[in-house]
Amino acid sequence: MIPKFDYLRPKTTEELVGLMAEYGEDAKLLAGGTDLLVLMRDKLIRPRYVIDLKGIGELRGLSWDEKRGLRIGATATLNELLESEVVKERFSVLWSAVGVLADPTLRNRATLVGNICNASPAADTAPALLVLDAEVEVAGKDGERIIPIRDFFTGVKRTSLKPGEFVRAVRIPNPPEGAKGGYYKWGRTRGEDLAVVGVAALVANSGRRIMRVALSSVFKTPLRVFEVEKIFEGEGPLGEQIERAVSVVREKIAPITDVRGGKEYRLHMAGALTRRALEELLGGS
Amino acid sequence: MSRHKISLRVNGQSYELEVEANRTLLQVLREELEMTGTKHACERGDCGLCTVLIDGVPTKSCLALAVEVDGREVTTVEGISKGEELNAVQRAFIEHGAVQCGFCTPAFIIAATAFLKRNPHPTEEEIKEAIGGILCRCTGYRQIIDAILDASRKV
Ligand SMILES: Cc1cc2nc3c(=O)[nH]c(=O)nc-3n(C[C@H](O)[C@H](O)[C@H](O)COP(=O)(O)OP(=O)(O)OC[C@H]3O[C@@H](n4cnc5c(N)ncnc54)[C@H](O)[C@@H]3O)c2cc1C
Ligand code: FES
Ligand code: FES
Numbered sequence: 001m002i003p004k005f006d007y008l009r010p011k012t013t014e015e016l017v018g019l020m021a022e023y024g025e026d027a028k029l030l031a032g033g034t035d036l037l038v039l040m041r042d043k044l045i046r047p048r049y050v051i052d053l054k055g056i057g058e059l060r061g062l063s064w065d066e067k068r069g070l071r072i073g074a075t076a077t078l079n080e081l082l083e084s085e086v087v088k089e090r091f092s093v094l095w096s097a098v099g100v101l102a103d104p105t106l107r108n109r110a111t112l113v114g115n116i117c118n119a120s121p122a123a124d125t126a127p128a129l130l131v132l133d134a135e136v137e138v139a140g141k142d143g144e145r146i147i148p149i150r151d152f153f154t155g156v157k158r159t160s161l162k163p164g165e166f167v168r169a170v171r172i173p174n175p176p177e178g179a180k181g182g183y184y185k186w187g188r189t190r191g192e193d194l195a196v197v198g199v200a201a202l203v204a205n206s207g208r209r210i211m212r213v214a215l216s217s218v219f220k221t222p223l224r225v226f227e228v229e230k231i232f233e234g235e236g237p238l239g240e241q242i243e244r245a246v247s248v249v250r251e252k253i254a255p256i257t258d259v260r261g262g263k264e265y266r267l268h269m270a271g272a273l274t275r276r277a278l279e280e281l282l283g284g285s
Numbered sequence: 286m287s288r289h290k291i292s293l294r295v296n297g298q299s300y301e302l303e304v305e306a307n308r309t310l311l312q313v314l315r316e317e318l319e320m321t322g323t324k325h326a327c328e329r330g331d332c333g334l335c336t337v338l339i340d341g342v343p344t345k346s347c348l349a350l351a352v353e354v355d356g357r358e359v360t361t362v363e364g365i366s367k368g369e370e371l372n373a374v375q376r377a378f379i380e381h382g383a384v385q386c387g388f389c390t391p392a393f394i395i396a397a398t399a400f401l402k403r404n405p406h407p408t409e410e411e412i413k414e415a416i417g418g419i420l421c422r423c424t425g426y427r428q429i430i431d432a433i434l435d436a437s438r439k440v
Contacts (some may be wrong), residue, residue: 004307
């Protein structure tokens with residue numbers, strides 16, 4: 001049984017802002033509900049008001065253009081992303097992360113914005129958004145602002161959203177020319193489970209070599225390891241650079257032990273997956 | 286708690302209902318409409334046994350509020366055959382012995398029927414991916430996959 005609440009379904013963002021200002025901490029936003037309704041059922045949270053975002057037309061769907069890149073509305077589902085040719089062709093690191101999140105049935109409801117607002121360290125879309133330098137478009141009673149994704153996650157289940165603010169969309173600039181990317185998820189089972197470790201990597205070689213790595217499930221937030229990026233700007237054999245990147249990743253993360261895996265195991269797998277990702281992506285270029 | 290008047294179609298028939306905000310679609314189907322083909326199991330999105338179609342799209346009904354489906358078309362296992370005449374997936378499940386205790390069967394039938402509509406000639410890998418959100422606790426996956434493959438060749 002889900003505990004009692006009042007259900008509200010605004011039709012415009014103005015109406016939403018008004019409801020959020022009125023009910024404050026007593027209200028929770030509902031997108032796909034795959035995190036929210038589970039938490040409510042387990043009585044870990046008991047909002048008095050649930051505000052459904054799906055009635056608001058302007059929060060729906062995806063759009064893309066050559067100049068501004070991709071924009072993902074707050075209620076766009078993960079399967080909408082997976083079915084988009086643009087996402088598959090141009091944002092392959094994100095596409096591969098979405099394809100290993102939960103299962104196809106759940107992805108018909110679950111949203112990308114819900115995934116980042118839930119702010120689990122294991123959020124599968126977060127590492128991809130981090131290496132793509134995504135931006136979070138936020139609105140609230142005091143107007144609008146943009147939060148770079150690298151400043152969005154502040155702790156386990158914590159974000160830099162202020163009371164009364166909501167995410168309107170996530171924007172992703174077009175990746176550098178010739179970029180390749182992938183998300184390497186290590187789980188206990190092939191589907192339907194959070195990552196023991198996840199590694200997203202993006203590489204490009206247009207004039208200067210670009211290499212970015214971000215991880216899930218090995219820190220209190222999803223984490224981009226900026227320190228590895230310099231390694232690949234210098235000269236030297238690729239194999240050595242990859243090994244240096246692997247040891248920098250292992251230094252910067254701080255995994256914990258939980259039901260999905262031990263700290264040592266996570267440390268080991270984070271290194272192994274980073275190596276695999278870089279070898280596969282750089283191998284061909 | 287808020288109460289809501291909703292109208293929805295289930296298996297082609299229209300219903301006007303009044304539901305409390307916290308009622309899931311699963312509860313309304315089983316307890317109010319007395320359609321118990323859709324199973325109640327984990328109630329947390331893990332097992333997929335509560336899968337129904339909302340406007341043709343497979344959805345875990347334990348994680349959908351009834352008020353959210355106002356104005357929508359729901360299909361459950363009760364509406365998948367034409368009366369006594371089973372559909373191709375159902376027939377294939379019988380032929381292949383893809384039913385053991387039967388608890389997961391409605392969900393697989395619903396999901397496979399919707400999947401074959403979208404992808405009539407799938408590979409085995411695509412079938413495995415498509416049913417990845419549904420659990421058979423009797424673990425008869427081999428027969429289930431064979432049945433779906435066979436049904437895809439016959440429709
Ligand atoms: C069986 C199962 C398997 C799962 N597997 C995975 C997995 O493999 N990987 C993974 O990363 N996750 C997984 N999840 C978690 C979940 O499905 C994802 O995090 C999903 O993307 C959440 O999206 P949603 O639309 O359902 O969010 P909701 O539950 O609707 O919302 C999530 C949170 O974000 C808030 N919120 C939603 N939209 C906004 C907004 N626009 N502005 C501000 N706050 C907002 C809500 O209030 C809530 O606190 C799984 C969940 C289940 C039940
Ligand atoms: S009962 Fe809905 S997924 Fe298990
Ligand atoms: S046949 Fe028993 S759960 Fe699948």
